Amino acid sequence: xxTVGTEATQADVxxxxxxxxxxxxxxxVEETQPRLDYAPYRSSVLRHPTKDxxxxxPEGVExxxxxxxxxxxNALESDLTIGHAGDPIGERMVVTGxxxxxxxxxxxxxxxxxxxxxxAGRYIHLRDQHPAPVDPNFTGTGRCLTDDDGYxxxxxxxxxxxxxxxxxxxxxxxHIHFSLFGTxxxxxxxxxxxxxxxxxxxxxxxxxxxxDQKARDRLVATYDHDVTTHEWAxxxxxxxxxTGTSRTPMEDS
Amino acid sequence: MTPLLTPTPxxxxxxxxxxxxxxxxxxxxxxxxxxxxIRLHGVVTDGAGAPVPDALLELWQADADGAVPTAGGxxxxxxxxxxxxxxxxxxxxxxxxxxxxTPGATKSGAAPxxxxxxxxxxxxNRLFTRAYxxxxxxxxxxxxxxxxxxxxxxxxxxxxxTGFRFDVxxxxxxxxxxxxxxxxxx
Numbered sequence: 001x002x003t004v005g006t007e008a009t010q011a012d013v014x015x016x017x018x019x020x021x022x023x024x025x026x027x028x029v030e031e032t033q034p035r036l037d038y039a040p041y042r043s044s045v046l047r048h049p050t051k052d053x054x055x056x057x058p059e060g061v062e063x064x065x066x067x068x069x070x071x072x073x074n075a076l077e078s079d080l081t082i083g084h085a086g087d088p089i090g091e092r093m094v095v096t097g098x099x100x101x102x103x104x105x106x107x108x109x110x111x112x113x114x115x116x117x118x119x120a121g122r123y124i125h126l127r128d129q130h131p132a133p134v135d136p137n138f139t140g141t142g143r144c145l146t147d148d149d150g151y152x153x154x155x156x157x158x159x160x161x162x163x164x165x166x167x168x169x170x171x172x173x174x175h176i177h178f179s180l181f182g183t184x185x186x187x188x189x190x191x192x193x194x195x196x197x198x199x200x201x202x203x204x205x206x207x208x209x210x211x212d213q214k215a216r217d218r219l220v221a222t223y224d225h226d227v228t229t230h231e232w233a234x235x236x237x238x239x240x241x242x243t244g245t246s247r248t249p250m251e252d253s
Numbered sequence: 254m255t256p257l258l259t260p261t262p263x264x265x266x267x268x269x270x271x272x273x274x275x276x277x278x279x280x281x282x283x284x285x286x287x288x289x290x291i292r293l294h295g296v297v298t299d300g301a302g303a304p305v306p307d308a309l310l311e312l313w314q315a316d317a318d319g320a321v322p323t324a325g326g327x328x329x330x331x332x333x334x335x336x337x338x339x340x341x342x343x344x345x346x347x348x349x350x351x352x353x354x355t356p357g358a359t360k361s362g363a364a365p366x367x368x369x370x371x372x373x374x375x376x377x378n379r380l381f382t383r384a385y386x387x388x389x390x391x392x393x394x395x396x397x398x399x400x401x402x403x404x405x406x407x408x409x410x411x412x413x414x415t416g417f418r419f420d421v422x423x424x425x426x427x428x429x430x431x432x433x434x435x436x437x438x439x
Contacts, residue, residue: 032438033262034377041265043375046300047423051404053433056383056396060359061315061368062434066338069325102258102436111328115273125269141273177267179274185313186434188370190379192264209377210262218261241258244436
């Protein structure tokens with residue numbers, strides 16, 4: 001395929017991904033988070049810190065987290081398929097799971113936010129100029145609070161994959177963005193949930209910026225027929241583990 | 254203490270969070286013009302010194318007396334309750350701003366700071382930092398003391414007539430010091 005200007009091809013980017021993974025496999029460390037410095041994802045080149053993160057012992061507000069309640073989140077906000085004149089196009093699905101901290105304790109009554117493309121791979125965001133149809137019945141944003149056992153649950157439409165400009169013919173695997181809070185603010189995180197068996201996984205530099213396959217697998221939801229509901233929606237399960245806490249939480253806090 | 258479970262990896266916030274994460278009055282922890290209101294603002298830049306117009310910052314802080322807020326209501330503010338948390342996206346010039354109060358020390362002798370998280374397209378995982386208030390109590394702060402002088406100053410906000418300025422450099426000669434905590438892993 002013809003290369004326009006200095007635009008890299010998928011083969012170029014795949015070769016870079018393979019070289020980094022091969023070097024990682026020769027080490028005996030286990031990485032669990034994405035690299036910040038990951039050149040195959042071109043936008044990271046000027047946006048990653050070059051110095052090591054500085055170790056901090058959390059103190060003061062760092063040991064606490066913002067509180068959210070029913071005042072903040074309406075129960076209807078967890079259903080992305082309602083609130084418009086009609087039903088959105090696509091595969092209706094439920095995604096549910098449990099948010100726990102690194103010690104396995106449920107994160108109770110805490111905010112979970114999601115956003116995603118529609119079934120055709122198009123975001124409502126004005127910056128998304130991908131010529132796929134906007135769905136007038138789908139915005140693609142949702143919120144909920146976890147329950148007393150740490151479970152969240154959303155009803156939505158399965159998002160489509162979409163092209164982006166990292167390199168020529170670059171496509172993102174279908175994903176849902178998740179924003180999560182823990183019991184202290186050091187656990188704050190934003191990530192992306194993927195779907196099992198996506199053929200775009202090996203080609204995607206954002207997913208591949210996590211060099212370890214076990215760690216990548218932690219972002220992939222599981223199809224769960226017990227979550228699927230009769231004549232209504234397919235079901236996926238995806239659990240989240242936040243980092244460990246420093247504070248000893250009070251019982252039932 | 255090593256956590257039992259391995260944390261789920263983060264991923265970039267990407268380019269399309271603008272219709273999902275920012276919310277009305279997200280950047281106003283107190284209403285502008287309220288008694289004691291200050292402005293905390295700055296510019297986020299990349300390794301070429303260019304502004305980052307698609308970053309998202311979150312602020313989490315103690316109140317003016319040093320108490321850690323425990324009230325809900327950040328997402329639908331009532332204009333009276335200080336919840337301590339806010340969210341602001343950068344504009345086309347990489348500029349962010351919050352209206353808030355000056356945080357007090359959470360314990361006697363401690364150096365007060367704003368806790369800030371940074372998310373951006375191109376940034377594969379969130380970054381944490383502290384924006385300390387300028388002042389003499391900084392000399393006794395253990396985190397600042399552990400840093401070389403030229404790096405230390407990246408964590409100290411600059412006093413202005415209306416509040417404080419705190420610029421964030423993701424990369425470059427004045428690269429901001431970003432933090433990891435004991436529960437974090439590579």
